[in-house]
Amino acid sequence: MKNRLSSFDILALGFMNFAFFLGAGNIIFPPLAGAMAGEHLSLATLGFLVTAVGLPLITLIAVAKAGGGILDMAKYLPAKVATVLALAVFIVIGPSFATPRAALVAYEISVKPFLDNSGALSLAIFSVVFFAIVTYLSLSTGKLLDMVGKVITPLLIILLVILSIAVFLNPLSDFGPATQEYINSPFTKGFLEGYNTMDTLGALVFGMLIINVIKSKGIEDKKAQYKYLVIAGCIAALGLTFVYVSLFYLGSTSQGIAADVTNGGEIIALYVQALFGSQGLILLALVVGLACLTTAVGLVSAMAEFLTTLKPNWNKKLLVVINCALCALVTNVGLSQLIALSIPVLFIIYPVAIALVALTLLDGFITKKKLSYRFVVSIALFFGLLDGLKVAGVNMDSFSFLPMFEQGMAWFLPTCAALVIATLVFKDSSEKIKQAA
Structure with missing residues (x-):
């Protein structure tokens, strides 16, 4: 070795x-x-x-x-x-x-x-x-x-x-x-x-x-x-x-x-x-x-x-x-044809991949890991799915009120918010007591 x-x-x-x-x-x-x-x-x-x-x-x-x-x-x-x-x-x-x-x-x-x-x-x-x-x-x-x-x-x-x-x-x-x-x-x-x-x-x-x-x-x-x-x-x-x-x-x-x-x-x-x-x-x-x-x-x-x-x-x-x-x-x-087929899929899967990378890098600040990972990835997947369906040509006008939806980035702010919640809100009780002290 x-x-x-x-x-x-x-x-x-x-x-x-x-x-x-x-x-x-x-x-x-x-x-x-x-x-x-x-x-x-x-x-x-x-x-x-x-x-x-x-x-x-x-x-x-x-x-x-x-x-x-x-x-x-x-x-x-x-x-x-x-x-x-x-x-x-x-x-x-x-x-x-x-x-x-x-x-x-x-x-x-x-x-x-x-x-x-x-x-x-x-x-x-x-x-x-x-x-x-x-x-x-x-x-x-x-x-x-x-x-x-x-x-x-x-x-x-x-x-x-x-x-x-x-x-x-x-x-x-x-x-x-x-x-x-x-x-x-x-x-x-x-x-x-x-x-x-x-x-x-x-x-x-x-x-x-x-x-x-x-x-x-x-x-x-x-x-x-x-x-x-x-x-x-x-x-x-x-x-x-x-x-x-x-x-x-x-x-x-x-x-x-x-x-x-x-x-x-x-x-x-x-x-x-x-x-x-x-x-x-x-x-x-x-x-x-x-x-x-x-x-x-x-x-x-x-x-x-x-x-x-x-x-x-x-x-x-x-x-x-x-x-x-x-x-x-x-x-x-x-x-x-291949490029046309791939673009909606990428709009769905990219937010999930980015969320997973962010969670890995922030892992040391996350105490309730299972809850945090599942919560953040679920949020990224849901909003990424909305972006993917929009790019695929599905009528998604009812979601146009979402920030950055028109730009194809409806996932961004909700995923960032989910990461903040995962690192600052989802805390073990022992960790909260430690921080208060």
């Missing part, structure tokens, strides 16, 4: 964490958000960074504090409820949405532009090949640090730096006018757009995977695992911030070449082609392909780790193969 990682291993761990987070949503949503934010770029970017960088980093810290994954964080909820919640998170970021989305974005940007006749057959073939590679890379968690952190991610970072420097040095136009919700509430709109990256949910599952990678390097001390997970999270946060600011700026200065485009993938493709010519599309294909591949590997590996935690007698390799087969099948639904 050892208690220290080398500086190179620490950097590689951070790179691996960054690569797991940098996937499909991280690339396709910021350019479109930047284009729509226009002159209100700063506030929109700041709002996006809160949910797409700040919350995932805080979540990783909460996972490290809990000493494991989402089940450790939800241990004060009823066992079955905690298991269902964890499964819901894994299904959303696994075969239902996030992992197939990574493959779809890789196909749309890295493969489709180079095909003369793209269609259902080419997508089907690509999905099989993509997830065959994901299966191969996911089968050995112990080698993930060496394969992803030390080889694939450094190449990805070099490509991203080239792209980002070119965008800042050669913007293609001035900022355009803000549109839609970005006119009056750019920060809130940016905040909600950050949901689409699914990175807070990803942090709930990547944390456990990274701890297992740290263990595979011989680090068994809990304090050391916490330290290295937090360091890896900070490295990933810095990298993501650099990428998001670059892509928002790219989108906001794309009016001259992509004024009528409504897809972030198309915006970035047109921009790169204008900067670098047809060779730029090859650069972009490499960036997107590697980013989506590493994210898919992280998600598939994390789900296999989680399921074997629930059922230790299950075969991890078989779970990886089954998961990848399901993801390949769902990939053929199509990108637009």
